[in-house]
Amino acid sequence: MKDWKRLVERAAACASHAEQRTEESRKEAEESKGRFEDAESARMLLQAVAAMVQQRAHGQIASIVSRCLEAVFEDPYEFRIEFEEKRGKTEAKILFTRNGEQVDPMSASGGGVVDVAAFAARVACLVLSRPARRRLLLLDEPWKYLSSEYRPRMKGLIETLADEMQVQFVIVTHDLQLATGKIVEIG
Secondary structure, eight states: OHHHHHHHHHHHHHHHHHHHHHHHHHHHHHHHHHHHHHHHHHHHHHHHHHHHHHHHHHHHHHHHHHHHHHHHOSSOOEEEEEEEEETTEEEEEEEEEETTEEEOHHHHOOTTHHHHHHHHHHHHHHHHOSSOOOOEEEEESTTTTSOGGGHHHHHHHHHHHHHHSOOEEEEEOSOGGGOOSSOOOOO
16 A cells, blocks of 8 residues: 555656646747747848848949949940849849840840949949948959940040049050040050
8 A cells, every 4th residue: 555655646746747847848838939939020120121221222223333324325224133032041133124124134235234334333332332432443454345336435434433423443454445534554
């Protein structure tokens, strides 16, 4: 009888201990659920802020690049950046549009459009950088694929950007059509 009594007491103690552990586990699970919900809320807030920053940056960069394309080309492309969420990260895809149609910059645009867009994107990044940096761009043959018919317009754009945006350009080129400002010939 004593053995039975000890077994019952032991079983009761185990049951009490199990109930206590179950209650502790339930509380831990509720706390974990609350932390998860807080983390999920924070993630959603960060994504919303990131989307706002992306759209603002897109607007500023796209306006400068599109303006440069308009200054050089008669039937210019409009520059756009599309942001896509992939594998938990944001990826940016650069597109040109013309007459409402999307154009892949690397395969369907010619005449130096990519050269001008890349130059304009560099200018935009320099002008928009925070903290502000010295506005100096060093460029080596930046428009080598630009059609000769557009080079005088490119020269005018360089002069305009230097004046309006207070950017100093140091350009290495063999093309005298693009020469402007102080010219140093290296022979």
